[in-house]
Amino acid sequence: MSSVLLLSSNGAGMGHLTRLLAYARRMPDDHRHVVSLSQAVPVVSAEGLPWEYLVSQGSSGLRPAAWRRLFADQLAEILDRVDPDVLVFDGTHPYSGLDAALASHPRTRAVWSRRGMWRPGRNTDQLEKGAWFDAVLEPGDLCAAADRGATAQVPDTEVVRVPPVTLVDADQLQERDAARAALGLPEHGPLALVSLGAGNINDTGDEVGAAAAALTERGIGVCVTAPAIAENAYSGDVHLVRHFPLSEHYRAFDLVIAAAGYNSVHESLRLGVPTILVPNRHTSLDDQEGRADEAARRGWALSAPTLTGGRAGALVGELLDHGTELAEAARAADPGNGAAAAAAAILDVASAA
Template identity: 70%
Template sequence: MSRSPGTDHVVLLVSSNGAGMGHLTRLLAYGRRLPEGLRPHVLSLSQAVPVVGGYGVPWEYLPSKDATGMDSGEWRWLFAERMREAVQRLRPAVLVFDGTHPYAGLDAALASSPGTRAVWSRRAMWKPGRNTHQLAKASWFDAVLEPGDLAADADRGATVGTDAHRVGPVTLVDPAECSDRASARRALGLPADGPLALVSLGAGNINDTADEVGAAVRALSSRGVGVCVTQAGIAEQAAGRDDVHLVRHFPISEHLAAFDVAVAAAGYNSFHEHLRLGLPTLFVPNDATSLDDQVARAEHAAARGWALSARTLADGQVDAAVDALLERGPALAEAARAADPGNGAAAAAELLASLAGTGARR
């Protein structure tokens, strides 16, 4: 397919559902850095997809199997039909799928549009021995794009050593785009004065000190540190308390300067945002993930002197961990910033642009 100068061509960004917003956010990081002449368009299984509209990116929602209540066979048919229709309608120069499990039907949709180049954006750090059967699906794509991981030296998963176009760690925003402390707190509606911590551990009970979230909140509050959470359900448990605040903003990364420290899971996005943007963090990895090796990621950061890591905050371990965070966290965060290799999102966008100008799929 020829690409005439001055004509916008679509880059179709397709995200799987996942447990959070990582896939969608990573695609948006690529899309907002595409050069003139390429126009991002998002099709996502995530119910959070409307957030991309804030960046002026058109979007479509394709409900996941769980969201539809369909059985697997019915949903696979729906996915295949929606993908085929979208590819036929948009005729994208490039289609990018971000996920660790390319769905059946995507290959047929690509075959129906031979002018579309295809890229698998495939995050690494898989748990050892997991998901190996998916690697053969690389043959559906013209290129595999691997967003870098600061913990890559600790990666023992199936993607290690495979053929891929590797770029630096990808985050949606860069340090120059972030607010200063005062502006960030105003934007989030937080107190102007006093120390604040971001607690982002997923679901939890703020009133149960045997729970990870509850233990973190108790330890921080007892040391005079206000707590900010991102889930309304957790905040509602703290009704009447003036030391717990709900923050709702996308992307929260542009306002991380509002917080003095963080206690967070070690998913790809939060891990790289906190380290690249200099937020002192105690990582509490979620080991219940099906594939993402958060334990290896968090422990590597601790070994490199970039952050703290704790497998649990229960069993009386939280106080020592929070004391270490408040005392050592700022120095560790500075070390992480000094080791920052830069944002790989621009290099990823360059790859997509190069593919957009090279014609039909091989």
């Protein structure tokens, strides 16, 4: 049986780590080990997987050169101790030091898992690092028709492309009542998940505040994942939801208002929740505007550059009127979860070790 080391970069959210767990869930139970530069890595405990945390350069306070040496040494020690058949790195920027660690343990093969939809002209130098790996794995994007980034130009012969990857499939969702009970939410009444990052729920000039005001006006409860938002004094019906993976409980929500990152878009569309996408325009690499615009063009979700300035009310109203049609169209276009195919491809590389 092959052993697999799953290494996630330190992204802005949970995307890299969650994608690796999607692969891990479709692999044999034993011989999976997670290493992450994300401080969120303890959530892996709920998956029953062993895990280790490596401090990122930003959190370490070290100069880049010193951190790269530390990272290479720590990862080399883990490779010697765990002795995996294959290492899977998920991220858009393979760290210098990863190549040195792999060279120190030549028995271990390596796979680079990287999502597409890079901003045009960005990160092109990173493609050369594909030479560090035995295979490059690309989880697809439902909105790939709008992809103008560097990875979209790579020939199919150089990568293993699979359908879009999510941790959870629709047939794994908890039923509505059970999902609400698990999250401590009201049994009755409409609820919306608002997942727009940090924000001020009391400020209608802020994306979160504008969303909350529009939902409350229509008698829809607001659910947020950020404690700092939920704890602000607010006259509406606001609930803090804490669970990983939250997507298992998506039937608790009637609507979703979310940023247009890879995971949030594919979870909402695949799991059939009517959605308004508000792309984060300040990401360094992820082309959220392109993804959100394409989802709206295909009739799978609503998209808006901002909810402020009185826009939120009309968008929420439109979603209440047409959200079911949008969600059904998105599910009809879904080619299926690529996580199992990705896991199989990784194990194929491992078996060649």
